[in-house]
Amino acid sequence: MSAFVKTLRCGALGSGLALVATAASAQAVKVHSDWPQDRLAPLAEAAEKAVPGVKIDWTDADQAEFLWGVPVRLLMAAEREGRLEGYTPAGAPRLRASFHSASSPMGWTGLTATAPAVCFNTLIGGQSFAMPTPATWETLASSAFNLAYGIGPQVQIVDLAEAPTGAGLATGWAAAMGETAAARFVRALSTNVVEARREAAAVCRAVAEGFSAVGVGVTPDALALAAQGANLQIIVPTPVAYEMDGSALGKGASEAAKKLADFAVSRDAMALYAKGALIVSLPGVANTIDPVPPASSRDLETIDFSAEKAAAADVLRAWKATGKSAR
Numbered sequence: 278m279s280a281f282v283k284t285l286r287c288g289a290l291g292s293g294l295a296l297v298a299t300a301a302s303a304q305a306v307k308v309h310s311d312w313p314q315d316r317l318a319p320l321a322e323a324a325e326k327a328v329p330g331v332k333i334d335w336t337d338a339d340q341a342e343f344l345w346g347v348p349v350r351l352l353m354a355a356e357r358e359g360r361l362e363g364y365t366p367a368g369a370p371r372l373r374a375s376f377h378s379a380s381s382p383m384g385w386t387g388l389t390a391t392a393p394a395v396c397f398n399t400l401i402g403g404q405s406f407a408m409p410t411p412a413t414w415e416t417l418a419s420s421a422f423n424l425a426y427g428i429g430p431q432v433q434i435v436d437l438a439e440a441p442t443g444a445g446l447a448t449g450w451a452a453a454m455g456e457t458a459a460a461r462f463v464r465a466l467s468t469n470v471v472e473a474r475r476e477a478a479a480v481c482r483a484v485a486e487g488f489s490a491v492g493v494g495v496t497p498d499a500l501a502l503a504a505q506g507a508n509l510q511i512i513v514p515t516p517v518a519y520e521m522d523g524s525a526l527g528k529g530a531s532e533a534a535k536k537l538a539d540f541a542v543s544r545d546a547m548a549l550y551a552k553g554a555l556i557v558s559l560p561g562v563a564n565t566i567d568p569v570p571p572a573s574s575r576d577l578e579t580i581d582f583s584a585e586k587a588a589a590a591d592v593l594r595a596w597k598a599t600g601k602s603a604r
Contacts, residue, residue: 303332304533309341311348312522313478316497320345320549327545328536342530343537349387349521350448356384362526367539368559376521376558385525386542389554392513393449393520394495396481400508402431402490411491414450414514418465422491430471433480435494436603437463437596442477442494447589447596449518460595466493467599475603485509497553 310317321333338344344352355361356378363382376387395411402408406424408431411417422431437443450459471489474480480492481499485507492499495511503509524541526534540546547562555564596602 303330304531305332305334306343306531306534306537307336307341308333308343308345308534308537309336309338310344310346312346313496316346316553320546323545323549324537324540327540327543328533331533331536333537342527343524343534344527345524345537345541346388346522347524348445348448349385349523352385352523352525353378355525356380360528361385362528362530364526364530364535364538366535366542368542371560372542372558373560376523385523386538387521387523387558388541388547389550389558390519390521390556391445391554393446393493393518394511394513396484396492396495396499396503397510397512398484398487398490398508399510401487403510406431406490408490410510411512411514414454414462414466414516417491417493417514418462418469420469422469430469431490432466432469432471433483433489433492434466434470434473434601435477435480436473436475437593438602439475439477442496444589444593445520446494446518447592449520451589451592453516453518456589456591459589460591463592463595464599467596467601470599470601473601473603481509500553 317335321335325331325333338347344355352361361384363380363384365382366386369377369383369386372386376390378384378386395417397403397411403410408421409416409419411422417432423429424431435443435446437447447459447463450462453459454462472483474483477494478496478498480494481496481502483489484492485499485502499509500511503511524538526538530538542559544559544562547557547559550557551562551564557564
């Protein structure tokens with residue numbers, strides 16, 4: 278065997294051993310998220326590339342050392358109960374002032390903000406049956422969305438008893454209207470509901486396919502459908518019920534988990550969030566999916582997310598009492 282071949286083989290063997298060693302030395306970090314898998318895959322890929330030697334291990338919330346993409350209302354509760362590790366991620370001071378906890382070090386950081394929206398089939402609702410544009414939640418609960426002559430209710434909705442999208446609706450309405458008014462609204466809305474769905478993405482998909490005139494519970498899929506030319510108008514009814522997702526470290530989090538927390542507030546991560554959120558917490562990173570409901574981003578920038586949200590227990594009880602829940 279020539280010296281050249283021996284050198285080449287030894288070099289290849291050395292490279293292979295180096296790759297095995299690198300893989301073996303990668304530290305697994307237990308991470309939990311409430312975001313759907315199609316959003317998590319590109320985030321995990323980008324994070325593991327940006328933080329060499331770290332491998333994300335998706336797990337349940339009670340086992341996680343890093344919470345990533347979890348409703349801030351839950352992170353606030355965990356912070357009050359002393360279950361979070363205080364940490365100010367590198368770059369976090371650049372976030373919008375209302376998008377992180379007031380404590381130092383920070384208990385949680387906000388990443389994305391949304392507002393419960395509806396998808397309105399402009400062909401069925403607007404042209405065929407001349408329904409009013411549901412610019413307010415009160416309009417959606419009116420008799421205009423329960424058609425006569427045996428046609429019936431025209432509202433698809435994500436089940437409020439199903440987390441996280443449904444729970445976000447309930448807490449958002451409670452915060453925007455007050456618990457009593459929100460519970461009353463839910464009871465009125467239920468008479469217009471034809472189906473409550475466990476899968477949030479199925480709501481606006483059914484509306485786009487013409488099964489109903491309007492859907493409550495807009496997901497990134499619905500924004501994409503509208504951008505692709507579906508007969509969908511995305512509307513944020515008033516009063517606006519805001520929701521925010523964020524990140525935090527669990528007690529005793531490792532240094533590797535802290536590096537993931539740093540990445541989570543980076544510009545690269547924000548650019549990925551912006552593909553499916555109305556607004557992200559880092560100024561200057563624009564939403565990349567059209568159509569964004571008019572004025573929503575401006576309103577979301579001014580809301581104080583650090584204020585504690587109203588409990589939604591009465592809203593959920595009212596919803597379950599209607600018998601519309603899929604459970």
